Amino acid sequence: MIIAGLTGGIASGKSTVSGFLSDAGALIIDADKIAREVVKQSTPGYEAILAVFDRMILLPDGEIDRKRLGDIIFNDPEKKSCLNAIVHPRVLERVNEMVARINTQTPEAVVIMDIPLLLESGLEKNLAEVIVVYVPETIQLERLMRRDGIDERAATARIRSQMPIEQKRNRATIVVDNSGGLSATRKQARAVYSRLKKRAQNPAK
Structure with a gap:
C-alpha cells in the first residue's frame, strides 16, 4: 500500500x-466528507460544537449549517481554533481506521x-x-x-x-x-x- x-x-x-x-x-479518503460525518446530529462532535457555538448555527432540520458556521470562523480565529480542536482529532481517528482496514483488505x-x-x-x-x-x-x-x-x-x-x-x-x-x-x-x-x-x-x- x-x-x-x-x-x-x-x-x-x-x-x-x-x-x-x-x-x-x-482509493480516496475524503477528509471533508469525514468531517461532515463526525459532526452529524446526535454525534459527540455535534454536541461539542453546540456547546461552543450554540443552536444559532443549526438548520431547521437540526443539522449544522456549514455555511453559517464557516462565516463565523472565517472572521474569528479563536472560534476557528475551537472548531478545529473538536473536528480534527475525530477526523484523524476515522482516517486511521480506514487506512488500517484498507491495508488489511487491499495491501497493494x-x-x-x-x-x-x-x-x-x-x-x-x-x-x-x-x-x-x-x-x-x-x-x-x-x-x-x-x-x-x-x-x-x-x-x-x-x-x-x-x-x-x-x-x-x-x-x-x-x-x-x-x-x-x-x-x-x-x-x-x-x-x-x-x-x-x-x-x-x-x-x-
Whole structure:
C-alpha cells in the first residue's frame, strides 16, 4: 500500500483531480466528507460544537449549517481554533481506521488522502507523496468568482485566508497543473496513479 496526500488551493480543481484518480483505481479518503460525518446530529462532535457555538448555527432540520458556521470562523480565529480542536482529532481517528482496514483488505492499494488543508495542518509528514493541484492565483480568483457568484474582493479574501498556492506548489512532490483543459488534467492524474501503483506493488524500489 502507498498513501499520498492530495491538496490544492480553493477553486484549484482538487475535487476534479480526486475524481480522475478514483476513476483510475485509487482509493480516496475524503477528509471533508469525514468531517461532515463526525459532526452529524446526535454525534459527540455535534454536541461539542453546540456547546461552543450554540443552536444559532443549526438548520431547521437540526443539522449544522456549514455555511453559517464557516462565516463565523472565517472572521474569528479563536472560534476557528475551537472548531478545529473538536473536528480534527475525530477526523484523524476515522482516517486511521480506514487506512488500517484498507491495508488489511487491499495491501497493494493506492490510497489518496484528499485533505484541503493538508500542508497547513502539517499532516504531510508521513505520506509517500504530496500531490498539489495547481493553478496560478489569477485563474484561481477567476474560477472562484464564477463558481461562488462573489465579487473580486470577497474571492481574494478567501484565497488569502489559505496558504499561497505558489508556496503549496513549492512543497509538493508531485504537481498536477489544472490551468489547462480537462483532458490534460486527466492525463496527468492517470500518470500520477500509474507512478504510485508501481510503487505500491514494489515497495522496496
